[in-house]
Amino acid sequence: MLLIHVVVAILLTAGMFFMFIGAIGLLRFPDFYTRLHATGKCDTLGEGLIIVGLIIYHLFHYPRTPLVAVKLLLLIIFIFIANPTAIHAIVKAAYRRGLKPWKWGEERR
Amino acid sequence: MNRGEKGFGIVVTFCTTFLFWLILSGFFDAFHLIMGGICSAIVTFISHGLLVKGKGKKMLPKSLRFLLYIPWELWQIVLANVDVAYRVLHPKMPIDPLIIEFETSLRGDFAFVTLANSITLTPGTITIFVEPEKGKFWVHALAKEHAQAHLVDKTMQRKVADVFMEW
Numbered sequence: 451m452l453l454i455h456v457v458v459a460i461l462l463t464a465g466m467f468f469m470f471i472g473a474i475g476l477l478r479f480p481d482f483y484t485r486l487h488a489t490g491k492c493d494t495l496g497e498g499l500i501i502v503g504l505i506i507y508h509l510f511h512y513p514r515t516p517l518v519a520v521k522l523l524l525l526i527i528f529i530f531i532a533n534p535t536a537i538h539a540i541v542k543a544a545y546r547r548g549l550k551p552w553k554w555g556e557e558r559r
Numbered sequence: 560m561n562r563g564e565k566g567f568g569i570v571v572t573f574c575t576t577f578l579f580w581l582i583l584s585g586f587f588d589a590f591h592l593i594m595g596g597i598c599s600a601i602v603t604f605i606s607h608g609l610l611v612k613g614k615g616k617k618m619l620p621k622s623l624r625f626l627l628y629i630p631w632e633l634w635q636i637v638l639a640n641v642d643v644a645y646r647v648l649h650p651k652m653p654i655d656p657l658i659i660e661f662e663t664s665l666r667g668d669f670a671f672v673t674l675a676n677s678i679t680l681t682p683g684t685i686t687i688f689v690e691p692e693k694g695k696f697w698v699h700a701l702a703k704e705h706a707q708a709h710l711v712d713k714t715m716q717r718k719v720a721d722v723f724m725e726w
Contacts, residue, residue, distance in 0.1 A: 468640055475647040483699050484656055486685060488643055494680060495640045517585045524582065534679035535672075538686050541699065545687045551699060554655040 454510045461503030468496035481552035482544055490537040494530060501526050565607070573603040624722040625673075631718065632677055639682040646683075646701065656699065658687070659706045663694040663716050670723040677715055684709065 475488020505519045512518070552558070580595035581587070646654055665671060675686040675696070683701030690696075700706040709715070 468644070471640075471644045471647050475643065478647060478652065479654070481656075483685065484654060484701060487683060487699075487701050488647055490685070491636070491639050491643050491680060495636055517582060520582050530680075531676070534676040537679050538675060541685050541687050545697075551656050551658060553657075 451510070454506065458503045458507045461499050461506070465496045465499035465503065468492045468499065472496065480556070480558035482549060483541060483551050486537055486541060490533060494533045497529050498526050501529075569603055569607045572607045572609075573599050576602050621723060628673075628718060628722050632680070635677070635681040635715075639680060642682045643701075653702065655702050657703070657706060658697060658699050659710060660695060660697045661709055661716075663696065664720055665694045665716075665723065666691075667723055670719060673722070674716065674719045677719065678709070681715065682708070 469492060472489045472492030475492065476485050479485045479488055501522050505522045508519050508522070509516065576599040577595055580599060584591055584595065646652060663674065665674060671689055671691065671694075675689055678684050678686045678696070678698055683705030685699045686696060687699050688697040696709075698706075698709060700709075
């Protein structure tokens with residue numbers, strides 16, 4: 451039981467770490483497109499890791515309701531499909547609008 | 560779309576929606592099963608042409624290859640996150656964004672979606688735009704190394720083309 455707790459704690463911490471990195475990237479990166487790099491990727495993996503941790507915790511503490519774990523798994527699948535699609539839609543809208551990407555040496559926006 | 564293809568679409572849509580109902584409801588008594596069946600039938604009646612457009616060629620090998628592609632893609636996502644974390648936390652922020660474009664041999668809708676989403680999730684690249692006629696992709700890359708992966712290396716394009724057998 452202790453080993454499971456360690457594994458779950460590692461997964462949750464790693465997930466939170468990546469979400470945190472996403473937030474820092476959002477603040478540090480210079481323009482719209484690069485900020486989406488940070489938030490988009492880190493949020494996807496961070497949420498995925500956190501939910502995997504929750505699945506393991508749930509399966510070992512409440513083995514009578516495995517359907518909850520299946521629902522969480524479905525959440526991961528939908529996040530992994532919806533997140534990149536949403537990023538792509540946002541970037542495409544910005545590019546169509548004529549927003550110029552930041553180049554090395556320019557001032558941050 | 561001929562009759563067999565339409566029937567195939569209806570069966571797949573009904574099974575998917577009914578399975579989804581079973582997982583989300585969690586009740587397996589007669590009342591809930593019948594309700595689920597009715598709801599799935601209505602949804603299938605309205606939207607069977609949306610999910611499955613005809614019976615594609617070689618569906619089974621493509622699905623199997625897709626399942627084999629997922630672990631590689633997950634590993635790429637982990638690499639992408641470590642890379643972005645390094646660039647975010649580095650004091651000098653080693654980024655040099657550029658936009659690249661390249662053509663691929665892909666033509667199918669699913670292949671486009673898979674490659675575009677894979678590009679967005681893997682190291683330092685986001686798909687901006689896809690032109691379906693020529694299979695052309697516009698990609699925003701965070702640094703030159705990431706652009707090289709798509710212009711020179713082309714591992715991901717080859718893998719997706721393998722999955723959907725569109726060389």
